[in-house]
Amino acid sequence: SQRKDEKFSVDSSSAIVMAFQSFQHELDARHDKYERLVKLGRDITIESKRTIFLLHRVTSENNMDEVLAEAESKLSAVRQKIKQVAQELVGEDMYQFHRAFTPGLQEYVEAVTFQHFITSRMLFSISEINKQLLFEDLQMPPTTEKAHTLGIQVTPVDYLLGVADLTGELMRLCISSVGNGDMDTPFELSQFLRNIFDGFSYIGNTGPYEISRKLFALKQSLSKVENACYTLKVRGSEIPKHMLADLFSAKSEIIEHDDVIS
Amino acid sequence: SQRKDEKFSVDSSSAIVMAFQSFQHELDARHDKYERLVKLGRDITIESKRTIFLLHRVTSENNMDEVLAEAESKLSAVRQKIKQVAQELVGEDMYQFHRAFTPGLQEYVEAVTFQHFITSRMLFSISEINKQLLFEDLQMPPTTEKAHTLGIQVTPVDYLLGVADLTGELMRLCISSVGNGDMDTPFELSQFLRNIFDGFSYIGNTGPYEISRKLFALKQSLSKVENACYTLKVRGSEIPKHMLADLFSAKSEIIEHDDVIS
Amino acid sequence: MSVIDMFVGLQTGLSADQDIREEIRKVVQSLEQTAREILILLQGVHQEAGIKDIPTKCVKAREHFNTVKVHLASLQMKFPSEQYYKYHEQWRFVLQRLVFLASFLVYLESETLVTREAVSQILGIEFEREKGFHLDIEDYLSGVLNLASELSRLAVNSVTAGDYTRPIRISTFINELDFGFRLLNLKNDSLRKRYDGLKYDVKKIEEVVYDLSIRGLMKDQPTLTAEK
Amino acid sequence: MSVIDMFVGLQTGLSADQDIREEIRKVVQSLEQTAREILILLQGVHQEAGIKDIPTKCVKAREHFNTVKVHLASLQMKFPSEQYYKYHEQWRFVLQRLVFLASFLVYLESETLVTREAVSQILGIEFEREKGFHLDIEDYLSGVLNLASELSRLAVNSVTAGDYTRPIRISTFINELDFGFRLLNLKNDSLRKRYDGLKYDVKKIEEVVYDLSIRGLMKDQPTLTAEK
């Protein structure tokens, strides 16, 4: 055949070839790490989602503690996964691999802010979230001072995208509350969601495109919650006077009762 | 508060609740399995892709055996991963989870048919591929007759999509060949690609949409290969007569030389 | 074997597959027709006249389900049983609808939730996947969610028809369903979306019960009177 | 801290980030301008006149690279060095182009492939990521691929200008490059696409060598004469 074999007598110990061999290793190592991070990211997403489902199972004061305990243990497990991410990123530029695990972090933000809302009716801040993501690094010798902790930080964009999704869960919580006959939570939620909506309005289009894109869903969630409150209000207008009195006394009774317990 | 807690005195041992608890386990198990298969599928894809890159490193008869040996060992490793897929699917309906690993199988088909083309200049058939995907199942007791082997089958659609992608690799091989001064391979490849093109023409739009979608890329690859052959032909028209004679004698010399070696 | 021979072989496989799909499509059309007839029948209960005639409607619906059984028996003859999920998408929609209809029927008969076993029996199919043509769990759940929304509509129409006790019973039933669904971890798919709708059904029915309650139209109105 | 306060804080962060991007954008524009000037300069070698004047062009280009160094030094002051990959996309394109220009320059000077170390030096940036603003390996490779296609063009124009030996040297050089690239496992991204183009560059140069070879225009025509 006409194959010019001698052409590929390219010296395999030539500088170029040796350089490319090292490139090969560098690129493969990078891709392998990326792939491991994608897998960790998927695990984080799935477990965070399951925690959110779990938290929706709070249906009364009765099972609240039990559910919250389970959620906390699930989120601890998620944080262990995030710690593995952090370990992969030791000495790396986090942003180089950010795309691999950012969906996971966003879902974690959604889960942990949802947990926090249920326990405290407040928005869990990004700094508090990040505080929970500093881990002790047992593998490093305790002498090297700055390496004592190992951590990964949720970026403001991850946080905002997680919070934007949180509003969808809060809307679900609101509709469920009405269904459960809980008349207070919807009004609390509408106030809270309006605050978040104001916050996102403040950010407007100054953030990245993904944030603006979620604004529509956020607005819809807010509108569903506002409509639910509206319905509660108009229907409340029909309560006969005598029942209203009963209601008030019943309410104060319960409040007292609560005080005794706490 | 107005929470109607007694509403959620839903008996947690009621038939409905117990049924849904079992549904929870069934769904979680299903999703977990799907997730494991997705991960295996990604591994299969990546290793198959690397095998294809490896096979493109055959640049002369000299390194052919070495590269092929390495490719074979890589593909064996891929088959071990496929075996793991098969193990996950024991007793399952493969099609239920097919979406999780079909991209991996397609890439494997691409790699293994590419390997086969390089060694034999033939199209590796689906039945031969599937034969290689029957594994002995050591975990099963040898008594249960039909469970001796464990396998997963590449579907005709997986196979066709893999072969469609193969044509892209063959086009790359063709252009490289011209660059390497190999004047025979391009003509062999154009013949081979035309046969595959006829094959896909025969299937036309009777297959699923994904196949038709790849036809355009296939046609382009074929056209690149045909153009390469055309160029070789027209430029060959300019060889001075005396050189042509030299070429012929040189060619027969090499052929004789090859015979001695083999 | 030449390349073209291989492709001819593959094409034969693809054609066979297409023929199977065509056959399935025809049976599914018949199933849809029957399902439409059952739906027309059962939806009569939303009318004031119909609500009083539930037992007769149920008997007629049971008869229609015999036709369904025949079609489903024919359906499973069309393809190798271990390839259920290969063709699943084709009958998925109609099967969910049949589950809904069967569950609606059972609810109207006995005010209970039809189990997955029971619905398989009504449809004349297998309960366990290993045994053959069965009911996928997600399709079962999807059908049940349709039941919830049908019942919330029924609650509204019951009140119009002057039946004030049915909404209360529906409320209890849907609450139990809701409790069940809360146990599930769903993916972001169509089932999840339908499940989100359940919250609105629960809300709607709560509103009906509330309306009855504040007007003293509930016989043994639990919540507010209890709190007195 | 109230919700709106939190968002104000986040917005401050986002604004700061936008400001950084704006600053980077400006420096990148200057870099693009300088790169364009170097390109105009070096592309002169494709002209018959230019090919004879390579040394002068190289000297001038080296001077331009001093400007590049200044811009790049300014660029790395714009953001925290550990956030390199946060803003990577913004300078990626121009950096690849500068790598190409540096590698073209070095090739014209010495007919060798500039190493990653050497190109970092020409650009006045770090070689190791840990030390600061560096050159991503994929950007280096991308720039080198552009060199290959520029050289295949140069081979064609050398012949037109009557220089029949340069194509042979280019051929050896590009073959070695091709051999190197074959060692890499690339993802299906833009680098892969450009790498596919390398095959066409190799093919083109082979055709030029062939044309010279059959016309006896190669001084020590290795292949065919050797086979005689």
Added chain:
Amino acid sequence: MSVIDMFVGLQTGLSADQDIREEIRKVVQSLEQTAREILILLQGVHQEAGIKDIPTKCVKAREHFNTVKVHLASLQMKFPSEQYYKYHEQWRFVLQRLVFLASFLVYLESETLVTREAVSQILGIEFEREKGFHLDIEDYLSGVLNLASELSRLAVNSVTAGDYTRPIRISTFINELDFGFRLLNLKNDSLRKRYDGLKYDVKKIEEVVYDLSIRGLMKDQPTLTAEK
């Protein structure tokens, strides 16, 4: 015949077609204008004042339909009648809208569903396809579905205007429509999608009736009066 002569002939054909489309476009614009005027007129019934003035509005609308007839008569002169479906897409939208308006008009006049024959007469077109410019079944159905959603809105506004009996009549009418549609086996995607909207109209009107019923506002609603 030379290639050029042939293409000249083809161009003649293409031009003729383009001219027809242009002509149709103009008539369709006039139809849209008239349709808009009828819409403004009939939508007045949603206002408290308008609801009392339905007969006058209907008379005026009938006059507008004479203009529609003129336009449609002109439309069918623009193209050979056997090419109806070639240009169908161009007038499809406005024709559906006119069907809606005619059906709304007839409902307001007589609270009946306009038949396909009757609507053809109002529009001054043929009823049978064979005879010429006619109304496609799917366009008729599409217009009727718009009527349903207009009526559910009218039910709401009737209550606001203090008319508590109209919603009951609308409910009966829409239920009948819904029943009719259930008899159809719809394939057409856009029509099926609109049909899915019908169930929301049905539900909406059921809720209006429920609201009236639970508040004892239905004049001759048997159950509640019985209980008083």
Added chain:
Amino acid sequence: MSVIDMFVGLQTGLSADQDIREEIRKVVQSLEQTAREILILLQGVHQEAGIKDIPTKCVKAREHFNTVKVHLASLQMKFPSEQYYKYHEQWRFVLQRLVFLASFLVYLESETLVTREAVSQILGIEFEREKGFHLDIEDYLSGVLNLASELSRLAVNSVTAGDYTRPIRISTFINELDFGFRLLNLKNDSLRKRYDGLKYDVKKIEEVVYDLSIRGLMKDQPTLTAEK
């Protein structure tokens, strides 16, 4: 003139254009910032607390509009006035948003629709196109459509805040708007699409009025007062 001289001249033209765009971009960013502040301010009226504090909010918003005026005055200095439409896309979005905010403000102050003249005055720009930087009709209409959807939300929240009369006034206002829009023959795609949204706002507010009416919460609702 040599080719190079010519291209140098062309580059001057291109640069000038790019500089203008850059300048406009900066002013538009400031406008967006101010618009966001006005939005948060006015959005406060949806809160129960905010609805009681409308006058104060309006005064503050008026102050913000002074800032808007300054930015818009600066904007029109950035380019020759006859090139308004060359750069129109750049400020179109923020201008529509400012129209919305101004129309919302005027509504809250006086419950009237701001005219195009009035809004031009609030923004400190020209009313007539010939005179310079003006407000395009379509941008005005687009802003007004946003007002409609904001008001339908306000109607809902007014009820929640216990104000049962505002929704009635909003309903009248939106009906008038809807009537106005029906007079228009909209070609513009994006505007027409937004206009389709108006009918949902109309329906929503009709349902709010209905809810108030059926519960006797409308002050001078004739039927129900009769029942008192």
Added chain:
Amino acid sequence: MSVIDMFVGLQTGLSADQDIREEIRKVVQSLEQTAREILILLQGVHQEAGIKDIPTKCVKAREHFNTVKVHLASLQMKFPSEQYYKYHEQWRFVLQRLVFLASFLVYLESETLVTREAVSQILGIEFEREKGFHLDIEDYLSGVLNLASELSRLAVNSVTAGDYTRPIRISTFINELDFGFRLLNLKNDSLRKRYDGLKYDVKKIEEVVYDLSIRGLMKDQPTLTAEK
């Protein structure tokens, strides 16, 4: 007539339409099968072996077209002829493909462009629209554009097979086609897009002729023969 009776009648109409579509679909499938067979047959001319065997291939293809005629005869029996354009989309694609195949066949036989009349005859359909099942101008043009790209491929492969005169003839032919298309004022988007592809075919074939010309491979190419 009751609403139900009316809908029963409408369903009859819808069913009839659906049946027609189903019937057409089946015939179209057979046509596609035959078209695929003709394609593989004629595609063989790109092989070195095939190019020498054109006459045999043409004879075989003619036989296949008899099958096509039978299918097309059957197709036009499926629906009333004045509804051609109602179902046009269903067979449009395969008809364009058949036009391409017929034009390819005629080209291979006689190196001429098949006229619309001739292609209608080969397909056994009417030439004049008024007479029944005919070939739409745009479908004819679409098929002819496919011919151009097939011929540019054939030119390339002819050279590979050692036939240096065929490309010259193809070039003349495609130039004539190109000139013809320039006479048309195309509105249709998809056709215009395909037509844009024609200029690549023209360029491709011009380059083939160039390659032959510069190497003196054109038999009666004046300049080069002079050099002999």
Added chain:
Amino acid sequence: MSVIDMFVGLQTGLSADQDIREEIRKVVQSLEQTAREILILLQGVHQEAGIKDIPTKCVKAREHFNTVKVHLASLQMKFPSEQYYKYHEQWRFVLQRLVFLASFLVYLESETLVTREAVSQILGIEFEREKGFHLDIEDYLSGVLNLASELSRLAVNSVTAGDYTRPIRISTFINELDFGFRLLNLKNDSLRKRYDGLKYDVKKIEEVVYDLSIRGLMKDQPTLTAEK
């Protein structure tokens, strides 16, 4: 002013705009027709016969441009001149095409690049934006890029027609153009994309020159003749 009066006024504004667009559309159609005729004429130069008849073709083309002038004069009467950019998109495409044709004409006449002034004169429009209907820089550049690709095609066909010197001249011309474009800092996406195409034209023509050079077909190509 009532809301209705206001909307009536707005509709007047919208109508005026729509009428203008309609008028422009018509003139643009005439321009496209004339442009097509000029194109047919000038493209004749790619044929062996045509290349010898360039002067006659140029004279005829000049005449056609008189028609173009008339249409363009009519175009600018259709709208107020300060709204040029409002309607720019409508004539943009045809204007770019006319620039291309004028530049092709001028090249054929004198082998020079038509300046923006000269092309404005040929089209009978203003050179300076301030004076009225002018030629946007980007549209000029876009037309010039089309010229480059037309010339690379002409180079190929010149060789086929036996003219070996024209490609050399075209090469010089396109190199100058390329150099000019490199001076530009293009932002505009579509223009930049087309500009990327220029490098393929440059490469193509370099390869043609290479082909002539290596075969000794360049008349006064110093190197090769020297070696003979």
